[in-house]
Amino acid sequence: MKRGWTLPILALAGFVFLYAPIVSLVVFSFNESQLVTVWGGFSTKWYGELFRDPQILNAGWISLQIATASATFATVLGTLAAFVLTRFGAFSGKLLLTGMVTAPLVMPEVITGLSLLLLFVAMELTFGWPAGRGLTTVIIAHTTFCMAFVAVIAQSRLRDMDESLEEAARDLGAGPVRVFFDITLPVIAPALVSGWLLAFTLSLDDLVIASFVSGPGASTLPMVIFSKVRLGVSPDVNALATIIIAIVAFAVVVAGLLLRRSAAQNPQ
Amino acid sequence: MLWLLVFFLVPFIVLGRISLSEAMIARPPYSPLWEYGPDGNLEIIASLENYRFLLSDSLYVNAYLSSIRIALVSTVFALLVGYPMAYYIARSAEPRRSVLLLLVILPFWTSFLLRVYAWMGFLRRDGVINNLLLNLGVIEEPLVMMQTDFAVYIGIVYTYLPFMILPLYANLVKLDGALLEAASDLGASPLVTFFTVTLPLSLPGIIAGSMLVFIPAIGEYVIPALLGGPDTLMIGRVLWDEFFSSRDWPVASAVAIVMLVLVVAPTMWLQAVQNKREAAE
Numbered sequence: 001m002k003r004g005w006t007l008p009i010l011a012l013a014g015f016v017f018l019y020a021p022i023v024s025l026v027v028f029s030f031n032e033s034q035l036v037t038v039w040g041g042f043s044t045k046w047y048g049e050l051f052r053d054p055q056i057l058n059a060g061w062i063s064l065q066i067a068t069a070s071a072t073f074a075t076v077l078g079t080l081a082a083f084v085l086t087r088f089g090a091f092s093g094k095l096l097l098t099g100m101v102t103a104p105l106v107m108p109e110v111i112t113g114l115s116l117l118l119l120f121v122a123m124e125l126t127f128g129w130p131a132g133r134g135l136t137t138v139i140i141a142h143t144t145f146c147m148a149f150v151a152v153i154a155q156s157r158l159r160d161m162d163e164s165l166e167e168a169a170r171d172l173g174a175g176p177v178r179v180f181f182d183i184t185l186p187v188i189a190p191a192l193v194s195g196w197l198l199a200f201t202l203s204l205d206d207l208v209i210a211s212f213v214s215g216p217g218a219s220t221l222p223m224v225i226f227s228k229v230r231l232g233v234s235p236d237v238n239a240l241a242t243i244i245i246a247i248v249a250f251a252v253v254v255a256g257l258l259l260r261r262s263a264a265q266n267p268q
Numbered sequence: 269m270l271w272l273l274v275f276f277l278v279p280f281i282v283l284g285r286i287s288l289s290e291a292m293i294a295r296p297p298y299s300p301l302w303e304y305g306p307d308g309n310l311e312i313i314a315s316l317e318n319y320r321f322l323l324s325d326s327l328y329v330n331a332y333l334s335s336i337r338i339a340l341v342s343t344v345f346a347l348l349v350g351y352p353m354a355y356y357i358a359r360s361a362e363p364r365r366s367v368l369l370l371l372v373i374l375p376f377w378t379s380f381l382l383r384v385y386a387w388m389g390f391l392r393r394d395g396v397i398n399n400l401l402l403n404l405g406v407i408e409e410p411l412v413m414m415q416t417d418f419a420v421y422i423g424i425v426y427t428y429l430p431f432m433i434l435p436l437y438a439n440l441v442k443l444d445g446a447l448l449e450a451a452s453d454l455g456a457s458p459l460v461t462f463f464t465v466t467l468p469l470s471l472p473g474i475i476a477g478s479m480l481v482f483i484p485a486i487g488e489y490v491i492p493a494l495l496g497g498p499d500t501l502m503i504g505r506v507l508w509d510e511f512f513s514s515r516d517w518p519v520a521s522a523v524a525i526v527m528l529v530l531v532v533a534p535t536m537w538l539q540a541v542q543n544k545r546e547a548a549e
Contacts, residue, residue, distance in 0.1 A: 006352075007352055007355060007356050007359075008356060010352035010353070010356070011352050011353045011355075011356035011357070014349050014350070014352065014353040014429075015353070015368075015371060017349065017426070017429075018371070018372070018375050018426075018429065019371075019375070020390075021383065021386035021387055021389070021390050021426070022375065022378065022383070022386055024386065024389060024390065024396050025382070025385075025386040025389065028389065106479075106480075106483045106484065106531065106535055107487075107528075107531070108483075108484060108486060108487020108488075108504060108527060108531060109484075109487065109489070110487050110489050110504045110507050110508060110524070110527075111487060111507075111524045111527060111528055111531075114507065114511060114520060114521070114524050115524065118517070118521065201377055204379070205379045205380050205381065207380075207381055207490060208489055208490065212511075222379070222381050225381055225382070225385070226381060226490070229381075229385050229388065229494065230493070230494065237382075237385065238389075241379070241382040241385065241386070244378065244379055244382060245378050245379075245382070248377050248378050248379075249374065249378075251377075252370075252373075252374055252377050256370060
């Protein structure tokens with residue numbers, strides 16, 4: 001296997017499989033032709049079309065608002081959950097909390113979406129809040145499923161960090177809150193940044209949960225895209241996809257460089 | 269903690285409660301579980317009618333079975349595609365290894381919906397694959413690939429491939445090279461070494477990766493909706509239609525509860541396997 005050609009060829013085929021559809025999507029976004037799969041010459045007209053479509057622009061704006069809010073809430077709550085799980089030792093309910101933190105990672109989205117919607121309806125009937133569904137309910141739902149991912153990332157970082165730093169601070173007379181903000185938080189900050197970014201992309205990307213819990217007037221970008229592509233392939237979606245892919249690729253490369261630099265600065 | 273309790277645990281209680289009620293044309297569209305009878309007594313009116321309905325209508329049973337079948341087949345394909353990739357990455361030297369890993373993760377960061385959409389352009393009758401094959405003269409007639417179970421398999425394998433590769437990689441990278449050398453010193457051919465040494469040792473990675481593909485695939489809605497045909501039956505899709513088209517909330521809840529059991533069982537099994545492994549180490 002070591003010097004054989006089988007393995008590299010199989011691996012290469014795998015990478016081609018991963019990237020070919022994305023590459024063709026990008027290429028056809030510059031296609032002049034109305035037919036998505038027939039090349040009609042180079043053109044950027046679909047990009048122009050995209051920026052004149054109020055439905056898409058509006059949905060994009062809604063999605064950005066939701067993603068920013070839920071990523072922020074999810075990072076705060078997820079960090080707290082991770083901190084409780086790694087630092088408080090054994091406590092009653094720990095098993096329940098561990099289960100609740102990890103369950104959303106594997107839960108089918110249709111179940112999460114349906115059950116949250118039913119909760120919102122029941123809450124509205126009982127307390128009168130949330131009145132109807134819209135941005136708020138989507139933000140709550142996204143925070144809930146994103147915080148699981150943040151918690152997992154923060155937890156592994158908290159486990160790896162040198163606890164003697166916290167002990168030293170405590171010996172020098174710092175209270176637990178001070179220790180958390182002066183020592184723990186800065187140390188785990190890179191993990192929180194990547195957690196926030198992950199939550200942000202997950203929220204931007206979510207279709208199923210948002211479809212269940214959003215109300216009229218709060219259609220997110222994936223919901224608009226989905227209703228468009230259900231009817232068939234449309235060239236302006238190719239343009240939109242290319243923009244999103246470019247942004248994500250850029251963000252991932254920058255995040256990767258930042259992480260590598262911080263790893264080089266304090267090797268652990 | 270409170271957040272999770274309110275927005276994660278309680279919803280399931282609500283879900284279970286509604287699955288026991290009857291559908292009504294009202295707001296909310298389900299009957300109350302208890303009400304005060306004419307003589308002022310509290311009457312409990314819960315029924316397992318919805319669950320009996322699920323069992324009696326072959327649509328639901330078939331949907332569960334075909335979801336499991338589709339998820340299983342896709343998991344096997346994902347393993348076949350992902351294993352060589354993970355193995356190759358694990359055996360690469362450092363700078364290249366990080367780059368390859370990043371290349372595996374990168375598609376995972378790009379939109380799930382758009383990645384499924386990309387395959388629509390590939391698999392269509394006038395899509396990229398058919399055009400290529402027609403021009404090369406391999407086929408005379410365009411192949412029908414969209415709206416088949418085949419397209420659904422491809423979609424699932426494609427979108428969940430990183431979930432398969434990453435645990436496999438984490439496992440294979442820890443593999444002790446000395447074992448492989450020992451095997452070849454003792455005269456085993458590379459293929460024999462692979463099947464007697466590498467494969468058994470990577471079993472935990474295989475299990476973890478397979479679970480990460482299998483579990484979300486069972487509840488999948490978007491992939492069968494976009495790539496599957498009208499006869500591609502998956503339970504996520506049935507739940508969606510039951511909820512949004514038929515507006516039968518109680519039956520949709522019962523469908524969800526049964527699906528939950530289907531998903532929770534393998535998860536707990538995985539957890540048990542992991543605990544056993546940790547205990548052994």
